[in-house]
Amino acid sequence: MSGTSTDFQLVGSKNIAIIAGMQRILFDPSKAPKYLESQQSIACVSHAHSDHTAAFASSIEKYATEVTLDIHQALGGQTRKSKPVKLGDKIRISEGIDLHVHTAGHMLGAAQFVVEWNDRRLVYTGDLNLSSTLITEGAKPIPCDILLIEATYGRPDAIFPPREEVYSEIIEWTSCSLKSKKIPVFQVYAKGKAQELIRILNTYLTVPVVVDSTVAKVSDVYVRHGVPLEYITADTAAGREIMRRGDYVYLSPKRFNRRLFPSDQQFVQAKATGWARIFPMKNVDKAFILSAHADFQQLLHYVEKAKPEAVFLTCGDTTTFRVVLEKLKIKMVNAGRGVKQQKRLSDFI
Numbered sequence: 001m002s003g004t005s006t007d008f009q010l011v012g013s014k015n016i017a018i019i020a021g022m023q024r025i026l027f028d029p030s031k032a033p034k035y036l037e038s039q040q041s042i043a044c045v046s047h048a049h050s051d052h053t054a055a056f057a058s059s060i061e062k063y064a065t066e067v068t069l070d071i072h073q074a075l076g077g078q079t080r081k082s083k084p085v086k087l088g089d090k091i092r093i094s095e096g097i098d099l100h101v102h103t104a105g106h107m108l109g110a111a112q113f114v115v116e117w118n119d120r121r122l123v124y125t126g127d128l129n130l131s132s133t134l135i136t137e138g139a140k141p142i143p144c145d146i147l148l149i150e151a152t153y154g155r156p157d158a159i160f161p162p163r164e165e166v167y168s169e170i171i172e173w174t175s176c177s178l179k180s181k182k183i184p185v186f187q188v189y190a191k192g193k194a195q196e197l198i199r200i201l202n203t204y205l206t207v208p209v210v211v212d213s214t215v216a217k218v219s220d221v222y223v224r225h226g227v228p229l230e231y232i233t234a235d236t237a238a239g240r241e242i243m244r245r246g247d248y249v250y251l252s253p254k255r256f257n258r259r260l261f262p263s264d265q266q267f268v269q270a271k272a273t274g275w276a277r278i279f280p281m282k283n284v285d286k287a288f289i290l291s292a293h294a295d296f297q298q299l300l301h302y303v304e305k306a307k308p309e310a311v312f313l314t315c316g317d318t319t320t321f322r323v324v325l326e327k328l329k330i331k332m333v334n335a336g337r338g339v340k341q342q343k344r345l346s347d348f349i
């Protein structure tokens, strides 16, 4: 890298911001520092999971996809000073600086952001999934000079089975449970995972899917954006009637609460998460390795295909994945913790 003022600069470590000329761009800040709010700053919000949406509460201008904004609003969040974008968009955010929006495959509306400036390209992946699902197309590696990538599963033992295999396990377990007169209850994230499960159940079974109100609100947004999902909200007359009769599947982000269900019914409980590959899941009868994130191999594949001259790990198992990348002679950007001063990316390489 040149190390001149024509180069991207990096600010902070947890709150990642880049500087291109006079423009500052924050990626999924956990909060926008005051000194950045006072500058010419914008924030890019990659998706609707709550650990990425703190910027919506700040006063700086935000870019996020329409789906991300709609999900945030549907759950009561405010999105003032937000500019809706679409996957595939290319936007000029200021003189000579372009922002491209690509799918991240992590949930509906999840985006990777590409910043181009002075013939340099920087990619921020946000949370990433390279596998296509019944709802989202898998993310593709984007060739770049600087790569800011997540590393949630940046450890060699985090290798996930093929998605189709997991789908068929889910269907088999659900069918067997219903045949033995037990109600399958899935405890899953309300944003993304729940909708994928509804789609799996709708596609391969005919059983009614009853969901709690949070899952319903997010699912309503998916439907408005063209994803065919059929579900019944538990807290409605139709939902109560189905639950009274039995023979349904129940989805909720909350822990199983026996009191919500008719007393004569029996249940089996499951989770669907990539962590099931690594840790034993407690208090459930079954755990499925269904992740919205790239596994270790996909992360490596991304870095290999993107061919960046330097990589910065934004979150996850950054320590382990860093060691792996360093063994592969890939240069790392190391802002470290608590960096307060502005630094050029090239200072860290």
Ligand SMILES: [Zn+2]
Residues within 6 Å of the ligand: 047, 049, 106, 127
């Ligand atoms: Zn996420």
